[in-house]
Amino acid sequence: MLLLPPDRRILSYLVKETLVGNAPEQNAAAPDLIGCPMCDEVYAVRQPHAGERAVCDHCGTVLIATREGAGLRILALSIAVLVLVVAASFHPFLSINAAGLGNKVSLLDVATSFRSGLLVLVSVATILLIVGLPALRVAALIYVIGPIELGRPPAPRAREVFRMAQALKPWSMTEVFSIGCAVALVKVSDLARLEFGPAFWMFAALSVIVVVSDRYLCSWSIWEAIETADQRRPAPPESEPVSGSEGKHA
Amino acid sequence: MTTAREMGLVTCTSCARVWPMGHARCDRCGHALRSRDTGSLQRVWAFWFTGLLAYIPANLYPMLVTQTLTGTQSGTIVGGAIQIAHHGEWGIAAIVLIASVVIPVAKFAAIAYLALSVQRGAVHGLRHKQHLYEIVEFIGRWSMIDVFVVAILSALVQLSVIASIHPGPAALTFALSVIFTMLSARSFDTRLIWDARTAISPGPPSPSGHQ
Structure with missing residues (x-):
């Protein structure tokens, strides 16, 4: 038990x-x-x-x-996601051809497609939900888990950063966007021919990796690890005011 | 069966560590400690009504405006799903209908039911309510599919006179509706569901609330 x-x-x-x-x-x-x-x-x-x-x-x-080796796996998968997010943002995502006319778009073109008036707000939200927040979240996980896995004391403000990463979880919508792509493909299939660019496959891969990585993430274990790693810190280096009892053993 | 509150303790909702009641901030993770989020239901309802207000125009205004050689055509959420179904893609039509109509409506109903039953102090089916909440939390974000579809189509389909697709005003109100219902669900303090159990059992333990 x-x-x-x-x-x-x-x-x-x-x-x-x-x-x-x-x-x-x-x-x-x-x-x-x-x-x-x-x-x-x-x-x-x-x-x-x-x-x-x-x-x-x-x-x-x-x-x-x-999970056995969860920290290391999350770290590796998060780095992979970060690389893929950056690469997928700039490579061609989808291209369309119809009657000799063509159009090629990147992920950022997709996210910024709402341009008229108030719809710009939807562009801002889309960029955040499919690129910004997922990237921020995996960067935060790398920042928190990296030093711990390397056997060092936690990074400065690791607690705040990890809490932010947890709060961002529902707002990071890469896998929702992937299904959205499938729906969009069907919608235009009778209108024009679509082709996938390299960024499409990168994005599909990163959506899967995010889901797998989250299955390894146990928030309780990470808090315990942060706390344990905090005790590796040499006695007086941080001058940050930390309230209450800090040295509680986990 | 003992809750932290009964023991004079308070649980950190961020890292699950337990502290003495009155402790203001969790020393481990820095999250503010509250035995119960007393403003929870107020925020749930505020976001709920805002989400509902945004959901009405989201269904009335066009989501997509398609310009082709034959003319301009604007489709609402339901209209778009019907159009897909006409092409024989029943699966995709079902995804769109479920993500944009069934899930949002079910979410409004589920959150309202949970909030009302907490306000009435209902003591039955606590575990079912907890389960319902988890489903609402998990499923809410999937409603964004339709907004993303509109984004993809209006970026991609820009073929001068042959065909071009532009987002309609419903894209904004629908996105707002999804975001506000997500905020509504997240504001809900599920411990309030379980308080109904302790409220009725200061005397002999009642069998109704268990499991």
Whole structure:
């Protein structure tokens, strides 16, 4: 069992410890508490083995889903996505031919196709949803996971950056756009002949990679890793004001 | 079965760490701590109504304006799906109809149902409601398909006099509607669903709320 009902004794101990200040060596043996963000149920949790999952048995939310070598995989896949996003933005995406007339567009042409009046807002939204936010999100994941995987202390502001990456998840719509491409192809098929450019295949590949990479991403494990990596930091280098007890062992 | 609130604790919704009640900010991830998001339902309804307001013109105005040699033709969301169906592409027509009509309407209904049932303090089917919320959260973004289709077509189909496609005003209002319903769903604090369970069981544990 990865999750257990919270033990009152452990609980009062932890509460006292966090209120009073930090006593890392004392706290080292006590299991952590984890709360379900969806239904507020509390569990005591021990360190999971690779591959273990913890599901809230109250509401069914997956709280922990560890995978062997997840960090390294997410890092590699994120770098691949970042390269593909940049390359796909500038190469020809789709081309069309009808009665001797042709047109070739890149991903950025697609995203900026709303030009008249207020529709410019839709262009801005489209650029963000299919290029900007996905790129920002994988860059943030690389920034957070990179130093940890290299055995270094976390990058400055890693917490804020990782929280941002998590918040961006629903707004990064690469796979939705891929299905949109399929629909568009059918819509013009009777009007003209379409050809895929290299960027189309890059985009299709990156949509799949994003989905695969997200299956490896366990937010709880990354927070634990950030916290553990934080303890590698030599004693006084950061002058940043960090509130409360920092040295809590995970 | 103990919630963080019953134990005098507060759960961080960002990283799932538990802190004593009154702790303002999670020391691990820096997220603001709130036992329950009290303004949650207000924001849910505000975004919900804005989304609904944007959804009405999205269905009335044209999404796409197609100019061909034979004339100008403008199609609404439903009109476009019917046109695809006429070409025999039933699968694609179904995707468009589901993404732009069924999902948005079902989302409005589902969010309203969840918010109302929390306001009434309904105690039954909590797990189903949680499940419904997860579906709404997962599926909402797929409604953007139609906006992306319009973007692709109006960038690509620019063949001078033979054919050109331009976006219509519905592209903007539909995109706004999708974004606002996503914000509405995300504002919802699901812990409010489960509070109905603790509200009825200060005495003997009631079997109704469990699992």
